Amino acid sequence: MxxxxxxxxxxxxxxxxxxxxxxxxxxxxxxxxxxRVKQTAPSLTADQITLQTPVVDAGLKFNAALRQFLGSYFQVKQFKFTKEMAMIKRQAERDHDCTLTLGQLLEQADHLQKNPEKKRQLAEEQTYQWNQFVRDFFADPQTRQFEQRLQVAANLWQQLKQSPQAKKYRPELLQSFNPEDLVN
Incomplete structure (x- = not known):
């Protein structure tokens, strides 16, 4: 669109x-x-990265060099970037926050991981609600009765979106909406 x-x-x-x-x-x-505007600074190498490295406009990218630095820092063989880290980096890019450092990014990401309610309030996180809804829907054994489960999940999601209820799958939702509306 x-x-x-x-x-x-x-x-x-x-x-x-x-x-x-x-x-x-x-x-x-x-x-x-x-x-967000595309960063033009050249990518940093693992040797150039520190916890004081600015996240925006300094060449810090979520690439192999940063993975190597963070793997060494956290003393893990294979470091994996988290969704929270990416969300915070994108927010800093949107706000053109050149003061946010890698160390602060790691602290904020840790805080978000420990406080899921705060994370749910972020606009970006809300776009993941549908994905989580589908995962939870498919994990519920009650939904195996439906031949076209994804279609039922989509119909249920549409009804839930128009209601004041939390946009989260719960088994009780199957009973709270008209069954004919779910399978059509």
Whole structure:
């Protein structure tokens, strides 16, 4: 849709949604800009990275060099980046926060992992609700009765989105909505 309306076409689902919301609220398409700009600094090597390295505009990328540095720092063989780390980095890029360091990013990511309620409040995290809903739906043994489970999940999700209830799958949802609406 963003391409169709000549809006920015790069970014996370949350960012793309915000471009569409701006357009629909009356902001001219020429005034809607991508929230994050591509970094132009050359990539840092593992030897150049420290905990004081700025996350934005310093060449810090989530690549093999950073993985090597963090693996050494945390003394793990294979370091894996987390969703929280990526969310914080994208937020810093959107805000052009050149003061955020790698050490602060790691602290904030750890805080988000330990406080899932705070993480759920972030716009980007809300775009993952559908994915989690489907995982939880398929994990429920009660849903095996449906021939087209994904279609039932989508129908249930649509009804849930229009209700004031939390956008989270619970087995009781199967009883709280009209069964015919779920399978059609």
């Amino acid at each position: 963003c391409r169709q309306y000549h809006l920015p076409t790069t970014g996370t689902k949350a960012e793309l949604n915000s471009y569409l919301e701006q357009y629909l609220s009356g902001i001219p398409q020429g005034k809607i800009r991508a929230k």
